[in-house]
Amino acid sequence: MPNPAGAGLRGDILRVCRSLTPVIEYRDEMVGIGQDPEYFILKRAHEVLAGPSPAFVGHDPTLRAGCNLCQHIADPATSLSSLRVLISGWPGGGKTVFPGALVSAVNKGSGPNQQGWPYGYVLIKCARMATSLTVGAVLNRLEDVESFLRRLDSAALVTFDELDALAPGRSADPALLRLTMWVMQFLEAHPLPVPTVILGITNDPLKVDMAVRDRFQADLYFSPLDDSGLRQILDDHGVREPGEVLKELHQRSPGCLLTGRTIGQAVEIVSDLIDVKTAPPKEIADLLFIFVTPVDEKEIREYERDQRHRMEKSRLFIRTWDKQRGRPFDRGGLS
Numbered sequence: 001m002p003n004p005a006g007a008g009l010r011g012d013i014l015r016v017c018r019s020l021t022p023v024i025e026y027r028d029e030m031v032g033i034g035q036d037p038e039y040f041i042l043k044r045a046h047e048v049l050a051g052p053s054p055a056f057v058g059h060d061p062t063l064r065a066g067c068n069l070c071q072h073i074a075d076p077a078t079s080l081s082s083l084r085v086l087i088s089g090w091p092g093g094g095k096t097v098f099p100g101a102l103v104s105a106v107n108k109g110s111g112p113n114q115q116g117w118p119y120g121y122v123l124i125k126c127a128r129m130a131t132s133l134t135v136g137a138v139l140n141r142l143e144d145v146e147s148f149l150r151r152l153d154s155a156a157l158v159t160f161d162e163l164d165a166l167a168p169g170r171s172a173d174p175a176l177l178r179l180t181m182w183v184m185q186f187l188e189a190h191p192l193p194v195p196t197v198i199l200g201i202t203n204d205p206l207k208v209d210m211a212v213r214d215r216f217q218a219d220l221y222f223s224p225l226d227d228s229g230l231r232q233i234l235d236d237h238g239v240r241e242p243g244e245v246l247k248e249l250h251q252r253s254p255g256c257l258l259t260g261r262t263i264g265q266a267v268e269i270v271s272d273l274i275d276v277k278t279a280p281p282k283e284i285a286d287l288l289f290i291f292v293t294p295v296d297e298k299e300i301r302e303y304e305r306d307q308r309h310r311m312e313k314s315r316l317f318i319r320t321w322d323k324q325r326g327r328p329f330d331r332g333g334l335s
Contacts, residue, residue, distance in 0.1 A: 042120075044152065066321070069083065071117055083218065085197070088205050142182055149194060158198045163183070239276045245284045253289070253292075
């Protein structure tokens with residue numbers, strides 16, 4: 001049952017926060033909280049708003065749905081104040097870029113003369129932590145994350161990138177059990193200090209500890225980018241005739257798919273070798289082919305067969321939240 005008194009207090013806090021969002025000067029600087037970008041990113045709403053938006057293509061309905069979800073969670077008029085979403089999909093489809101693009105889009109809809117609710121941002125780099133630090137050192141940094149959330153003056157988007165590295169199956173690495181338990185307890189904490197959307201990102205959900213996986217309430221699946229998204233990546237890098245270049249690449253890789261990551265990485269290398277704005281499409285494609293890593297279509301089909309239930313849940317999730325229109329971010333180029 002919703003708590004009217006709690007909802008009222010939350011509404012008062014967020015209304016004050018929203019009124020302050022256009023003001024970039026903040027007096028307190030979260031004294032005592034460590035900033036360690038190698039292992040995590042902590043940003044308040046005004047810092048997100050002041051920064052650049054990540055390049056994100058090919059999943060506009062997912063981005064709109066995410067924005068609608070965030071605004072619903074932060075709205076004090078609703079009783080739902082948190083949601084946990086497990087994000088999966090083949091590598092290179094945009095999963096890791098999505099949270100940064102999402103929080104940027106949400107906060108751009110929360111500026112002057114708009115009615116959106118601002119969001120702070122937490123990105124936990126699970127694999128970097130788990131492979132570089134002792135368990136005790138990881139827990140110390142996770143305590144910094146909790147402290148940041150307790151002092152935050154807005155809603156929060158919390159992302160566990162490569163969640164399976166921090167919360168693997170318990171038989172996979174018993175030494176990490178303390179970290180797995182921390183994640184599990186964080187996910188089931190109620191109430192959280194502020195309205196919170198939690199995203200867990202993994203290539204393979206079955207590698208995540210089953211008790212952790214079970215605490216996520218919804219699924220988002222990121223399919224490999226289609227040709228429209230791949231052309232957009234090439235176009236964003238200034239490639240001449242991106243459609244022709246992509247056609248040439250497909251001819252060189254029959255029966256294979258190209259991922260957004262491998263295209264983006266390859267075009268950055270090729271741009272250093274030739275002028276992609278003027279070179280013929282065939283020459284660009286020849287060089288790109290050296291550096292891309294095609295994926296066999298059969299391998300993708302087998303992977304998606306195993307993920308078919310999550311894919312269906314994801315389609316319904318996106319369809320449901322994408323219908324929630326009329327929000328401020330719809331005026332920011334996402335509609």
